[in-house]
Amino acid sequence: MHDYTPAPGLLNGRIILVTGAGGGIGKAAARSFAAHGASVILLDKAVPALEAVYDEIVQAGHPQPAIYPMNLEGAAPQDYEELAAALEREFGRLDGLLHNAAFLGTLTPLAQYNVETWFKVMQVNLNAPFLLTRACLPLLERSQDASIVFTSDSVGRKGKAYWGAYGVSKFGLEGIMQILADELEGMPAIRVNSIDPGPVRTLMRNRAYPAENPAGLATPEQIMGVYLYLMGPDSKGISGQALDAQPAAG
DSSP states (O other): OTTOOOOTTTTTTOEEEEETTTSHHHHHHHHHHHHTTOEEEEEESOHHHHHHHHHHHHHTTOOOOEEEEOOTTTOOHHHHHHHHHHHHHHTSOOSEEEEOOOOOOOOOOGGGOOHHHHHHHHIIIIIHHHHHHHHHHHHHTTSSSEEEEEEOOGGGTSOOTTOHHHHHHHHHHHHHHHHHHHHTTTOTTEEEEEEEOOSBSSHHHHHHOTTSOGGGSBOGGGGHHHHHHHHSGGGTTOOSOEEESSOOOO
16 A cells, blocks of 8 residues: 555545644645545644645645634534534535544653643544544445544554653544444445554654654655545455554664
8 A cells, every 4th residue: 555556536526524634644635635536624723724725725726625624622522513514514425534633742751741731632632533423424424435544653553651642542543443443344335444654744743753854754745645545445345454654664
């Protein structure tokens, strides 16, 4: 999948929701999905960033996207139901859901981890994907070929010191992915998987590794192969898998 070559119209006619679409990997995914024919719903808390991505997609001649501003940190369960209702009115169904939005928090020993930060990380990284998936499942069930993708991390597959709430939240996402994939096993039209992007040149990576030289990292655009694979029909039958966007080092 690291060398996957998508067909130009791979996602023609598909409706895909991307969280954290204002920058980094979410922005690259939204642009890539649109470039391959999808109508993308851009969700982020930063409206100017969403508008910039919207303009780029439209100017490139791709299907017109939609903007849905939402702050996952403060969103209540009712807000997700309202989002799903708006999507139903506008589109009638959903063919793809990429959970990309995340909050790093702090790299701190658990014994000293700030409780308020812990809850904030869990709200954005774990509670929000659960609530959004739950609200959107009826829309995904209306698709003939739907894909749910959770963005994971290596520290959410093997515990690593100091990664605190972020690491725990990513372990939780892997659990949600596995449980949901198992629950939907009798509904082959919906597949559920996770992606570990690996080291990528993003603001979050820079915050976590401030001394690292970003020039040696992959750009978000360079890792889109696995994202396109999972969102398109070539991945039919693949569900419950924890995939990597980049080959293992060494």
